[in-house]
Amino acid sequence: MIDLHEFLDRLNPNQKINYDTILQKMVKNWQLTKSRPKILLHSCCAPCSTYTLEYLTRYADVTVYYANSNIHPRAEYQRREYVQQKFIHDFNEKTGNHVRFLAASYEPQKYFEAVRGLEKEPEGAKRCRVCFSYRLDIVAAKAVELNFDYFGSALTISPHKNSQVVNSVGIEVQNFYTTKYLPSDFKKNNGYQRSLEMCKEYNVYRQCYCGCIFAAKMQGINLPQIRREAIEFIKGKDGAAEFPEIRFVYHDKSEKVE
Template identity: 55%
Template sequence: MKDADEILKWMNKDQKINYDRVLQKLIKSWQDNNERPKILMHTCCAPCSTFTLEYLCDIADVTVYYYNNNIQPRNEWERRRIVLRNFVHDFNEKTGNEVQIIETEYQPSTYLKEVTELRDEPEGGLRCNVCYNIRLTSAALYAKEHGYDYFGTALTISPHKNSQTINEIGIDIQHLYNTKWLPSDFKKNNGFYRSTEMCEEYNIYRQSYCGCLFAARKMDNLDLKQISREADRFVKLNSDSESNFNLVEFNFQHKEEPVSE
C-alpha cells in the first residue's frame, strides 16, 4: 500500500499542503488496487471520532486507539473514555460496522514530565507539539507491533488544532519507525460541522477544553472544579453499568525503541 511520501513528492512544496487532498489520493490508490487497509486511529474523545469513523469505515477496517495522558483530572479522562466506548457501540449498532477500541493505561506522569517546563507556552505552541508527538508515537508503535497498515489521528477534525503541524509530526514519526502515516484534515468538506450533527444524533458529551490543565487554567469562564464534580458523578453512574467490554482490548505496555533501518 502507498504511503504519504509517494503522493507528497508530486505536490508543490512551495505551497501549503492540503492533507485532505493527499488522503483522497491515497484512498483512490486503495480503490484502484482493491485494497481495504487496517487503520489504527488515535482519538482523544467521542466527538473527534464521529465523522472520522463515518468517513473511513466504508473503505477501511478502523480500530480506535485511546491514548491520552494529557487529559486531567482522571475522572474527566474516565468520562471521555466511557463516552467514546458508548459512541463506538452505538455507531456499530447503527451502521453494521465492527470498530474496536484499544484502551491504554492512564499514566499522566509520562505526559507531565515532558511538558511541565513548557507550562507557559500558548495554546497551539510548543507544548501542544510535544503532546501530539507523544500520542502519535504511541499509536505508531502499537500499529507497527500489531500489523496495521496505517496509523492516524482524529485530532485533525478540530478547528482548534493545527492540521499542518499534526501531519508533519505524523510523517516524521513514519520515517522514524518505518510505518505508514495516514494524512488527514478531517475538518475539511464540512467534516467538523458533520461531527457536531453526529454529536446531537448520538447524544454525545462535548467537552469544553482539550484536556490539558495548563491550557484550561488560562481559559476564561472555565470552572475546572465544576467539570471535575460533573465528571465524577458521570463516572459513578456509568462505571458499574458499562456493557461494551466486547469492543475493548486493553494495552498496558509496548516497546519504545525506534525500528532499525
C-alpha cells in the first residue's frame, strides 16, 4: 500500500497541498497494480458518506466506521447512526456494492475531556482540530486492529470543514500507527454538489448542525426540539435488526475484512 509521504516529501514545504490530486494519484497506482485496498472510512453522518462512497467503492472495499461521540444529544446521535445504516443498505442495494458498517461506542464524556478548555472556541477553530484528532485516532486504532490498509474520513466533503486541517490531522495520527492515512478532499470535482443530489435521491436526513453541543449553542440550535424530533424518529427503529447484512463481523484481532 502507498504511504502518502511518498508524495508529500516531494512538495515544497510552503506549498498548499492539493489532497484530491494526491488521492487521484494513489487511485491510479491501485489500478496499475490491480490492487483493491481495504479502507476503514470514518463517517459522521449519511450525507457526508454519499458521494464519498460512490467514489471510493469504484476502487476499494470500504467499511464505514461511525465514531462520533461529539454528537449531542444522544437521541440525535442515534438518529444519525440509523440514517447512516439505512443509506448504506440502500446504496448497496442500488449499486451492487458491499459496503459494511461498524460503530464505535458512544462515549460523550471522553469527547468532553478531549476538548476541555476549548468550549468557547468558534466553529472551525482549535476545538474542531482536537475533535478531528480524537475521532481519527479511534479510527486508526481500529484500522490496525482489523488489518485495514487505510483509514480515512468523509469529513472532507463538507464545505464547512477545512480539508487542509482534517488531512494534516490524519497525517499526524498516521505517525503513531502501523496503518496508512487516506488523503482526500471529497468536495472537489463537484463532490459536495453530488452529495446534495444523492441525499435527495436516497431521501437522506440532513441535520441542521454538525454535532457538538458547543457549536449548536453558538448557532442558536433548539436542542430540546432536536431531541424530541430525534426520539420520535427513532421509535421502533433498530438498524442492527433491519440491516443485518451490512454489519461488519469479526471474531478476533487477526481477522480481516470480509
